[in-house]
Amino acid sequence: MAERPWLIASALLAGSLAVNAEPAADGDGFKHPLDRLHFNQSLDQREFERSSLAILNVRDPWERWNRRVYHFNYRFDEWLLLPVVRGYRYVTPGFVRSGVRNFFSNLAEIPSLLNSLLQGRGKRALDTGARLLFNTTLGVAGLWDPASRMGLPRQSEDFGQTLGAYGVSEGPYLMLPILGPSNLRDAGGQLTDFLTANWVDYLNVATASDAHPEIYALKGTDLRDSIPFRYGQLNSPFEYNQIRYVYTRARRLQIEE
Amino acid sequence: MPRLPLIAALLGTLLLCGRLPAADIDPANYGFPLHNPFEATITTTPPELRPLLPSDDEIDQQDYSLPLRPERRFALPGNLRQVEDLRYRLARQDHPAPLIFVISGTGANYASSLTEYLKRLFYGAGFHVVQLSSPTSYDFMTAASSAATPGLSREDADDLYRVMEAVRAQQADLPVTAYHLTGYSLGALHAAFVSQLDETRHSFDFKRVLLLNPAVNPYNAVRNLDRLVQTEVAGVTGNLTFYELILGKLTRYFQHRGYIDLNEALLYDLQQSKERLTNEEMAMLIGSVFRFAAADIAYTSDLLNRRGLITPPNYPIDEDTPLTPFFIRALQCNFGCYLTEQLIPQWRARHSGGSLAQLIGQISLQALQDYLAGSRKIAVMHNADDLILGPGDLGFLRRTFGERLTLYPFGGHCGNLNYRVNSQAMLEFFRG
Numbered sequence: 001m002a003e004r005p006w007l008i009a010s011a012l013l014a015g016s017l018a019v020n021a022e023p024a025a026d027g028d029g030f031k032h033p034l035d036r037l038h039f040n041q042s043l044d045q046r047e048f049e050r051s052s053l054a055i056l057n058v059r060d061p062w063e064r065w066n067r068r069v070y071h072f073n074y075r076f077d078e079w080l081l082l083p084v085v086r087g088y089r090y091v092t093p094g095f096v097r098s099g100v101r102n103f104f105s106n107l108a109e110i111p112s113l114l115n116s117l118l119q120g121r122g123k124r125a126l127d128t129g130a131r132l133l134f135n136t137t138l139g140v141a142g143l144w145d146p147a148s149r150m151g152l153p154r155q156s157e158d159f160g161q162t163l164g165a166y167g168v169s170e171g172p173y174l175m176l177p178i179l180g181p182s183n184l185r186d187a188g189g190q191l192t193d194f195l196t197a198n199w200v201d202y203l204n205v206a207t208a209s210d211a212h213p214e215i216y217a218l219k220g221t222d223l224r225d226s227i228p229f230r231y232g233q234l235n236s237p238f239e240y241n242q243i244r245y246v247y248t249r250a251r252r253l254q255i256e257e
Numbered sequence: 258m259p260r261l262p263l264i265a266a267l268l269g270t271l272l273l274c275g276r277l278p279a280a281d282i283d284p285a286n287y288g289f290p291l292h293n294p295f296e297a298t299i300t301t302t303p304p305e306l307r308p309l310l311p312s313d314d315e316i317d318q319q320d321y322s323l324p325l326r327p328e329r330r331f332a333l334p335g336n337l338r339q340v341e342d343l344r345y346r347l348a349r350q351d352h353p354a355p356l357i358f359v360i361s362g363t364g365a366n367y368a369s370s371l372t373e374y375l376k377r378l379f380y381g382a383g384f385h386v387v388q389l390s391s392p393t394s395y396d397f398m399t400a401a402s403s404a405a406t407p408g409l410s411r412e413d414a415d416d417l418y419r420v421m422e423a424v425r426a427q428q429a430d431l432p433v434t435a436y437h438l439t440g441y442s443l444g445a446l447h448a449a450f451v452s453q454l455d456e457t458r459h460s461f462d463f464k465r466v467l468l469l470n471p472a473v474n475p476y477n478a479v480r481n482l483d484r485l486v487q488t489e490v491a492g493v494t495g496n497l498t499f500y501e502l503i504l505g506k507l508t509r510y511f512q513h514r515g516y517i518d519l520n521e522a523l524l525y526d527l528q529q530s531k532e533r534l535t536n537e538e539m540a541m542l543i544g545s546v547f548r549f550a551a552a553d554i555a556y557t558s559d560l561l562n563r564r565g566l567i568t569p570p571n572y573p574i575d576e577d578t579p580l581t582p583f584f585i586r587a588l589q590c591n592f593g594c595y596l597t598e599q600l601i602p603q604w605r606a607r608h609s610g611g612s613l614a615q616l617i618g619q620i621s622l623q624a625l626q627d628y629l630a631g632s633r634k635i636a637v638m639h640n641a642d643d644l645i646l647g648p649g650d651l652g653f654l655r656r657t658f659g660e661r662l663t664l665y666p667f668g669g670h671c672g673n674l675n676y677r678v679n680s681q682a683m684l685e686f687f688r689g
């Protein structure tokens with residue numbers, strides 16, 4: 001009787017080992033990888049369908065307008081933005097491009113800082129403030145990014161996120177011309193961040209941009225260059241739906257985070 | 258007695274003719290760290306074990322389009338107009354060089370990540386590279402496919418061959434010294450059929466053909482893939498769907514790290530954390546990706562042929578038509594459903610009947626057995642734990658290719674293609 005528990009334990013151990021071990025290969029050397037999976041015993045569980053249909057559920061009352069804008073953006077991107085980006089990459093050496101990228105990112109720390117403060121995220125606001133300080137001084141007006149090397153990664157916060165953090169709902173999905181996927185709340189947030197940056201007028205860039213609109217052009221080119229997404233990249237006739245879901249879900253993740 | 262030398266000679270020739278055994282890579286020396294086929298398929302090789310590749314700035318490349326079906330253009334529904342011409346990508350060397358055609362896998366277009374990876378690898382080794390969409394990709398179906406019902410290997414290969422000839426005509430000034438061919442997954446199956454077609458048409462006279470993780474029997478392959486979404490995932494009940502479960506794990510993982518960092522090592526790092534995905538979850542994830550590909554194929558084929566299974570015939574479709582109802586229908590069609598509802602009826606109608614077994618016999622690698630066995634220029638690389646294989650598939654490859662089959666012990670489906678040992682073997686084959 002005394003050895004019974006040992007028997008059971010060793011049997012259990014052997015069982016668990018058998019499950020975890022790699023399945024032995026057959027005579028051809030084939031390892032039958034699917035044999036190590038637990039399949040649902042019921043014939044067809046339809047979990048894929050249930051999950052996938054749920055993601056199509058995004059509030060989109062302006063779908064027709066949005067789809068037209070999506071196709072417009074597709075062409076605008078292909079015929080204008082991407083050729084400009086290619087030309088920019090061709091004529092500008094890499095270190096200049098990264099300087100431009102860092103410079104505009106440094107300006108964008110201002111709205112990030114304000115929004116971190118508005119959300120009451122002290123640690124993040126401090127980090128962003130420190131980044132702003134180091135990069136503007138040591139990094140010569142933000143052309144370099146020494147802060148990242150000091151272990152202060154860039155953490156962007158925008159007004160859409162702030163609104164989301166205070167429980168403002170997304171509102172209908174909105175495809176913005178040229179700017180791409182958004183929703184009513186985030187589009188308002190983008191506008192607010194833009195106006196705030198103008199009002200703060202950090203390093204006088206906003207004032208200078210009004211006199212020299214080419215600064216906006218450079219900023220736009222750099223922005224497009226920094227986003228790896230290409231229209232058509234998802235390679236599906238349902239790309240519109242997929243972008244819509246990914247955008248909406250990613251924003252929720254950012255706000256929850 | 259004088260017969261003895263003759264018999265000995267005969268035996269000797271028989272032995273020489275008999276196939277040498279496949280090159281089985283020893284697991285102990287292989288060094289690929291991911292021994293779980295699902296993990297390998299999803300994360301692929303950890304970044305530090307990948308080969309050094311040229312960056313975009315170092316590659317002279319451009320996308321081109323081919324107007325292959327001008328007659329279809331005016332009949333195309335508004336939502337397919339952006340793929341009315343077939344795109345491909347050419348990376349050109351500034352000196353005469355051999356050219357490699359790369360055929361993408363199931364549902365993938367010319368710019369998909371694996372095709373891009375192979376381009377970088379071969380370009381870095383001094384080849385011109387042309388990246389082609391798979392005949393199962395919706396852009397290829399719309400712009401280049403004659404029947405827009407992919408799955409019949411010979412017809413798909415015929416469409417591909419015409420595309421390749423058009424590419425060569427468009428790039429007539431490119432100094433090409435020889436043509437090679439490769440493909441992965443379903444693209445590898447296509448490469449085998451294209452190579453056989455080339456033996457009669459002689460447009461390219463491919464010097465070397467490399468099949469990477471080919472689908473040996475596409476019917477086995479799609480049955481496996483359809484099955485992957487039937488795994489039992491603990492915790493998906495009620496309001497929590499499978500995707501939300503995965504996203505929940507990702508969120509907790511990011512919260513633990515303190516910031517969101519989307520990079521190549523993300524999935525690898527996730528698998529090292531306590532939020533790691535189980536085998537069943539990974540299988541379901543892989544299965545889901547393929548189900549989206551199946552939905553695109555079913556939808557596009559039905560729409561282009563006006564079969565009325567997903568989109569009602571003559572339903573007006575413009576750029577702004579909401580497509581969600583059709584997406585919902587398409588998502589409910591897996592590969593098996595596409596086969597029974599679209600591919601098999603089309604095949605029966607055109608080839609006056611025939612059984613499923615006959616169809617499978619015509620579209621799998623077995624259909625080319627004699628050609629593959631006798632053609633020294635073709636080689637295969639496969640994994641012992643590839644998810645798309647069925648019982649007997651590796652046995653067929655061993656019998657047919659002999660020492661031209663390299664069998665790696667790990668890697669899942671294409672997960673080790675970007676492992677240094679594999680990339681080195683690929684380059685050696687083409688330089689050979």
